[in-house]
Amino acid sequence: MTAPETGDGRVGSRIQNYTTYWQNDGEQDDKTGTENRVENYTDVVNGYYDGATDLYEFGWSRSFHFCRFYKGEGFTAALARHEHYLSAQMKLKPGMRVLDVGCGVGGPALQIARFADVTIVGLNNNDFQIGRARRYTQKAELQDKVTFVKGDFMKLVEKFGENSFDAVYAIEATVHAPSWEGVYGEIKNVLKPGGIFGMYEWCMTDEWDPSIPSHQELARRIELGNGIPEMRALSKARAALLAVGFEIEHEEDLAERQDEIPWYYPLEGDIFKAQTTWDYITVWRMSWSGKVVTHYGLWLVEKLGLVPKGTWQVGETLKIAGDAVVEGGKTKLFTPMYLAICRKPGRV
Incomplete structure (x- = not known):
């Protein structure tokens, strides 16, 4: 290393x-x-x-994510509402131990810890971001509610053990995983029986057709500009959740809402x-x-x-x-x- x-x-x-990981795309290599x-x-x-x-x-x-907007709503307020909305949909309650998978520099974790009064462990495999997250948490005086650890989200059981968390969330993070089945399976295994998993996932919609060159090129540009190994269709995310044994209680593409402000x-x-x-x-x-x-x-x-x-x-x-x-x-x-x-x- x-x-x-x-x-x-x-x-x-x-x-x-x-x-360099995108330089040879399209070449017929092994x-x-x-x-x-x-x-x-x-x-x-x-x-x-x-x-x-x-x-x-x-x-x-x-907070490294997108969100919906209401007319006249400030940018940072909308980001926070998006985080609070996920917390509310998950029905997070005081006293829960929650895992944030791919926590970035900790923006959402601090918001959700305050909003839901839960204890959050933020997982990140990037040393630079973990250092930032810890400084911001100390400044917010939330060290007793939010902590951060380094780890690979493809090895959650190895890191935490099975049945370790009451809830897990991932905000636009698991798109970076080499496979959805792999990361969703790890998330399920570290959840306690009956535990809840909530996520916002990056997907190509089911209108996307990889056989169409312009569609494939769009996915490639999204990958290159966002550090994503491979963009996949929304239907594959749903299938992966079911394949690893999750019960989907609610699902929705929030981008399909008829919002005045995109x-x-x-x-x-x-x-x-x-x-x-x-x-x-x-x-x-x-x-x-x-x-x-x-x-x-x-x-x-x-x-x-x-x-x-x-x-x-x-x-x-x-x-x-x-x-x-x-x-x-x-x-x-x-x-x-x-x-x-x-x-x-x-x-x-």
């Missing part, structure tokens, strides 16, 4: 090598690009987040669509002028050695991601919010 090269958990070589990414998912995902975490926090927030609007970069005064800054960062500033600003700070080498290149993939996600939203070929509330069979 390569040692950290930055002192804060980021590995420079992982960041620099990130885009092992396709997708197979290579799936096999090396840990390096793919960590290389991406080593380079992208600072950019996410700068351009988005500490979930992807911040990425369109149209400042006239900003919902509040404070949101102008967030939306501007996604505009053409905001991207130009970020492009040259990030190039400069990398040249000055203020961020690891390769960060600029990962930042360039984020532009690809933004455009692809908006296209996927408008064409209804992609959703970041397939909601599923599932229960492990057995007595509660």
